[in-house]
Structures are given as C-alpha cells and as structure tokens.
Amino acid sequence: MITRRGMMAGVAAGGATLALAKFSLAGMKLDFSLPKLPYAVDALEPHIDAQTMTIHHTKHHQAYIDKLTAALKEGAPEWMNKPIEEIVVNYKTLPDSIRMAVRNHGGGHYNHSLFWTMMAPAKVAGAPSESVAKAIEGAFQSMDEFKKALAAKATGQFGSGWAWLVMDKAKKLSVLSTANQDNPITDGLVPLLGIDVWEHAYYLKYQNKRADYIQAWFNVINWNRVNELFDAANK
Numbered sequence: 038m039i040t041r042r043g044m045m046a047g048v049a050a051g052g053a054t055l056a057l058a059k060f061s062l063a064g065m066k067l068d069f070s071l072p073k074l075p076y077a078v079d080a081l082e083p084h085i086d087a088q089t090m091t092i093h094h095t096k097h098h099q100a101y102i103d104k105l106t107a108a109l110k111e112g113a114p115e116w117m118n119k120p121i122e123e124i125v126v127n128y129k130t131l132p133d134s135i136r137m138a139v140r141n142h143g144g145g146h147y148n149h150s151l152f153w154t155m156m157a158p159a160k161v162a163g164a165p166s167e168s169v170a171k172a173i174e175g176a177f178q179s180m181d182e183f184k185k186a187l188a189a190k191a192t193g194q195f196g197s198g199w200a201w202l203v204m205d206k207a208k209k210l211s212v213l214s215t216a217n218q219d220n221p222i223t224d225g226l227v228p229l230l231g232i233d234v235w236e237h238a239y240y241l242k243y244q245n246k247r248a249d250y251i252q253a254w255f256n257v258i259n260w261n262r263v264n265e266l267f268d269a270a271n272k
C-alpha cells in the first residue's frame with residue numbers, strides 16, 4: 038500500500054521511493070519505544086534460548102532506542118517525529134556530530150524491530166506461499182540452494198552484521214550481508230528476511246559456532262511474515 042507518509046518519505050529520500058512506498062513494514066508501526074515480542078521469550082527454544090532472547094530484546098534493542106533518541110535530541114530534535122524508516126534512509130543528511138550514532142542505533146532499532154517478527158514458533162510460522170516459493174526457486178534454483186546462499190552470507194560476514202533476503206526494484210530476489218546495523222533499505226532494497234549474526238544474538242548458547250546458530254535459526258523463520266512482506270513489496 039502506498040501511504041501518504043511513504044510517498045513523502047520517498048520524495049525526501051530521493052532514490053529510495055520503492056523501499057519506502059512499497060515496504061511500509063506491512064502494517065507494523067515503528068516509533069521510539071521497544072516493540073513487544075510477538076511470542077513468549079522461550080517460544081523459540083531450543084533454537085533460540087530464553088536468556089539470549091531476553092537480553093537481546095530488553096537490553097540490546099532497548100540500548101539502540103535509547104542511544105538513537107539521545108543522538109536525535111542532541112543534534113536533530115526535529116527528526117524525533119519522523120518514522121524510523123525515513124531516519125534510517127536519510128541519516129547521511131544529518132550533522133557530522135550525530136550521523137554515525139543515528140546510522141548505528143537507528144539501524145539497530147529498525148533491524149531488530151523487523152527481526153523479532155521474522156521469527157516464530159513452528160506451530161504458527163507457516164510455510165512459503167506459492168508465490169514466495171516460486172520467486173525463491175526462480176532466483177536460487179531451490180529452497181535448499183537459497184538456504185545455502187543465505188547461510189554463506191551469514192557465515193561469511195566478517196565481524197558483526199546481518200544477512201538478508203531482499204527484493205530489488207526489478208522484483209528480483211537476492212541475498213546479501215550488511216556490516217554492523219546497516220540495512221538494505223538504505224540502498225533502496227526491500228528486506229524480506231534477515232538474520233542477526235552479531236555475537237550477542239547467539240553467543241550464550243552457541244559460543245563461537247556461528248554456523249550452528251545459523252542452521253538452528255532456519256527452524257524459526259516466520260514464513261507467514263516473509264509472505265506478507267513479499268506481497269507488500271509486490272503491490
């Protein structure tokens with residue numbers, strides 16, 4: 038759905054019209070408060086343990102929000118009213134003194150808000166819709182090859198970052214990784230699925246074995262959410 042807010046943000050962002058107009062988080066409202074987890078903290082056990090989930094959500098995500106808020110208050114209080122997508126896409130226009138803080142913490146707030154919704158317990162996670170399955174098979178040959186490609190990006194990301202399934206302006210799917218809290222919408226791409234590969238996302242349970250975390254994470258993908266984001270991006 039192309040909202041007035043999305044269109045205005047798209048104009049402000051120059052090249053990012055598609056991402057903002059089409060993405061719109063499929064109905065999810067984002068502001069400067071910590072979004073509730075859409076499941077219990079232990080709902081993704083054994084793949085994602087409750088302690089990691091609790092710390093990740095209430096400490097790490099909250100810290101991104103607090104630091105984003107502090108930076109904007111200090112250097113661009115008029116931005117406090119902007120939707121988070123718009124802040125993330127336009128951070129380069131901010132003053133030097135807060136630009137990096139907004140890039141990191143604004144990205145952190147945005148990415149984690151998405152991330153919680155991209156996971157779900159198996160009984161409510163659904164399966165890829167016919168159109169999502171077709172698009173994935175078209176881009177990667179098969180679901181297995183897609184998982185291998187995403188896992189390779191997630192494993193290969195040096196240091197902290199994310200791996201993503203994205204849709205580009207031509208509606209083509211691909212996988213990529215981003216460093217730190219950078220994210221696809223800054224480049225005009227629509228994220229359909231993303232995995233956090235910061236050590237804070239897995240270290241308590243998986244220690245140095247990032248590859249094991251990634252394989253386990255494939256069990257908690259919320260395909261209903263991927264389907265929803267895919268449909269929103271295709272409208």
Ligand code: MN
Nearest residue numbers: 097233235238
């Ligand atoms: Mn994280």
